[in-house]
Amino acid sequence: MSGRKKIGFILIALLYACSGGSGSEDPELMPEPTPEPVRKEIKMLFGVQDIARATDATFEAGDKIGLYVVNYDGQQAGNLQNTGNHVNNMRFVYNSSWTPDQTIYWKDDETKADFYAYYPYSASANVSGHVFNVKADQASVDNYKASDFLWGKTSGVSPTEQAVNITLNHVFSCAQVKVEPGNGFTQAALDEAAIQVKFNHVRLAASINLATGEVEAVNEEQSVILGKNDGLYRALVVPQNISETDLLVINVNGKDYTLKKGHHFERNKRYTFTVKVNKTSSGINVNIGQWDDDGVDYGGVAE
Numbered sequence: 001m002s003g004r005k006k007i008g009f010i011l012i013a014l015l016y017a018c019s020g021g022s023g024s025e026d027p028e029l030m031p032e033p034t035p036e037p038v039r040k041e042i043k044m045l046f047g048v049q050d051i052a053r054a055t056d057a058t059f060e061a062g063d064k065i066g067l068y069v070v071n072y073d074g075q076q077a078g079n080l081q082n083t084g085n086h087v088n089n090m091r092f093v094y095n096s097s098w099t100p101d102q103t104i105y106w107k108d109d110e111t112k113a114d115f116y117a118y119y120p121y122s123a124s125a126n127v128s129g130h131v132f133n134v135k136a137d138q139a140s141v142d143n144y145k146a147s148d149f150l151w152g153k154t155s156g157v158s159p160t161e162q163a164v165n166i167t168l169n170h171v172f173s174c175a176q177v178k179v180e181p182g183n184g185f186t187q188a189a190l191d192e193a194a195i196q197v198k199f200n201h202v203r204l205a206a207s208i209n210l211a212t213g214e215v216e217a218v219n220e221e222q223s224v225i226l227g228k229n230d231g232l233y234r235a236l237v238v239p240q241n242i243s244e245t246d247l248l249v250i251n252v253n254g255k256d257y258t259l260k261k262g263h264h265f266e267r268n269k270r271y272t273f274t275v276k277v278n279k280t281s282s283g284i285n286v287n288i289g290q291w292d293d294d295g296v297d298y299g300g301v302a303e
Contacts, residue, residue: 184279
């Protein structure tokens, strides 16, 4: 072997030895990989105000809620918008627990957020004026439940691994009528009678602000038929003020008994109308007491 070839072979051998013999780098000389940041999942727990739900207690399997999450800018709360929020109208479905359509995460470990939720979910929700209609005929339980609308907000929540709790409240009024026998009727006769109860001159459409929960009755006046449940006739009514008119009509075996009266329905309140039907005077005696009892007797006589 010539001297030049020997020198070349030695240089190649030295280089191979310095490289570890396999072409890989020395692990001790390699930089540590940057770990991926751990993102916290947003978990939700939706509660219900005890008289708010159609079932008065809990949500049911298959119920769907819409959720918006709005981040803070430092200590300044953001404004809820249709789009551009941290979470936009994410649908959650209930089946013993709440599951979102896709997993959602906090922005980081520090940024607080406001949470807005509403029921029932709508893919076309409008945060500044979401239009929702109660049913004109709430005689069936299904139509009564389909007339229910709930809203809730939890403010200034810091990132957490715990579930964020939101309590939803009723944005409508609950009107319930108890029909009792007056002059010329017995309880047995009423029990056997065909009875229909309805409110007149009520607006069934509502414009709901999903940022505040405020509600406004809109569109034309109609009538709503109440459904019977545990001896009471009930319906969900959009909050509104009704001037004195033929507000309440009770039809017993084809004959109408009319209450001429006005009433102011307020959000998240339940009103009980105890009505005594008088056959002999062709009228009804009425005592009205609010769920939030203010000590006022609203009684009167309707002919």
